[in-house]
Amino acid sequence: MTARIIDGKARAAALRARVGEQHAAFERAAGRKAGLAVVLVGEDPASAVYVRSKGKATEAAGMASSTHRLAAKTSEGDLLTLVRQLNGDPAVDGILVQLPLPGHINENAVIAAIDPNKDVDGFHPVNAGRLASGLQGFVPCTPLGCLMLLKEELGDLSGLDAVVIGRSNIVGKPMAALLLAESCTVTIAHSRTRDLAAKAAAADIVVAAVGRPEMIKGDWLKPGATVIDVGINRVPDGEGTRLVGDVDFDGALSVAGAITPVPGGVGPMTIAVLLRNTLLAAHRNAGVAYEK
Numbered sequence: 001m002t003a004r005i006i007d008g009k010a011r012a013a014a015l016r017a018r019v020g021e022q023h024a025a026f027e028r029a030a031g032r033k034a035g036l037a038v039v040l041v042g043e044d045p046a047s048a049v050y051v052r053s054k055g056k057a058t059e060a061a062g063m064a065s066s067t068h069r070l071a072a073k074t075s076e077g078d079l080l081t082l083v084r085q086l087n088g089d090p091a092v093d094g095i096l097v098q099l100p101l102p103g104h105i106n107e108n109a110v111i112a113a114i115d116p117n118k119d120v121d122g123f124h125p126v127n128a129g130r131l132a133s134g135l136q137g138f139v140p141c142t143p144l145g146c147l148m149l150l151k152e153e154l155g156d157l158s159g160l161d162a163v164v165i166g167r168s169n170i171v172g173k174p175m176a177a178l179l180l181a182e183s184c185t186v187t188i189a190h191s192r193t194r195d196l197a198a199k200a201a202a203a204d205i206v207v208a209a210v211g212r213p214e215m216i217k218g219d220w221l222k223p224g225a226t227v228i229d230v231g232i233n234r235v236p237d238g239e240g241t242r243l244v245g246d247v248d249f250d251g252a253l254s255v256a257g258a259i260t261p262v263p264g265g266v267g268p269m270t271i272a273v274l275l276r277n278t279l280l281a282a283h284r285n286a287g288v289a290y291e292k
């Protein structure tokens with residue numbers, strides 16, 4: 001058996017196209033574009049690439065995008081002032097502060113300053129609480145993208161055993177909450193988990209969000225399992241480098257039922273969901289009904 005490769009790139013393109021159409025309808029109804037403001041502090045090259053692609057994708061969907069580039073030495077106070085200014089700007093529906101922030105800035109304080117109704121990353125504690133409580137809010141883009149891939153692949157997830165490896169606030173915890181809301185039986189694994197291989201072996205769904213290259217081995221998996229690999233790890237390759245996930249992709253291919261590749265799996269979905277969240281925010285802010 002060879003696992004089906006889940007084509008995140010194609011599914012993200014389909015979602016972006018749908019968001020583009022929905023945005024055109026929003027623009028007609030509201031008389032304005034949806035707007036996303038992205039804030040980048042410092043010159044981290046990976047963050048700069050992410051911010052550029054977010055801006056481009058926003059404009060490609062027909063939305064308004066603004067990028068605020070601040071020097072690495074920007075004070076926390078100045079960043080908070082900008083966030084508050086964006087909170088009050090009626091043309092801005094979504095605010096995204098690219099993480100990580102320079103060490104002298106308290107990330108939690110910045111996230112907490114974002115208006116929860118403009119928090120399209122879904123990192124504000126109010127939105128984390130809404131997700132945990134089953135209330136409407138904003139769900140972090142990466143785990144929501146993973147859930148969309150899983151539902152397209154498997155349909156109803158109810159009753160399935162899922163293992164989420166990783167418990168970060170941006171991926172692991174919200175992923176577990178989403179799977180629980182779909183009535184999966186969820187195990188959350190982390191660096192202190194004992195016998196991870198046995199936990200993975202019992203799972204119909206494995207979501208890997210660890211940040212360790214190819215740590216999850218094919219022979220850990222239950223035959224036919226659906227594997228979502230969130231990890232993005234750069235490893236040496238000859239003279240250069242290449243990207244690999246947290247799962248040993250080649251080893252998993254002969255065991256899993258379906259698997260996301262790295263790159264081309266979860267990554268493209270993250271940006272597509274950001275656009276979807278921005279569109280959702282715009283509908284809510286403008287009081288226009290949002291049709292999924």
Ligand code: NDP
Nearest residue numbers: 142166167168171190191209210211230231232266267270
């Ligand atoms: P974090 O570093 O915040 O969290 C990693 C988690 O993995 C922690 O909960 C940690 O456990 C756990 N962990 C570490 N070592 C082990 C181990 N040996 N066994 C089991 N669990 C372990 O990472 P993120 O959640 O932010 O990101 C995870 C990965 O996903 C990274 O590769 C990142 O680049 C990628 N990513 C990809 C995105 C995309 O769009 N595709 C978006 C966001 C992230 P503990 O809590 O005990 O320390």
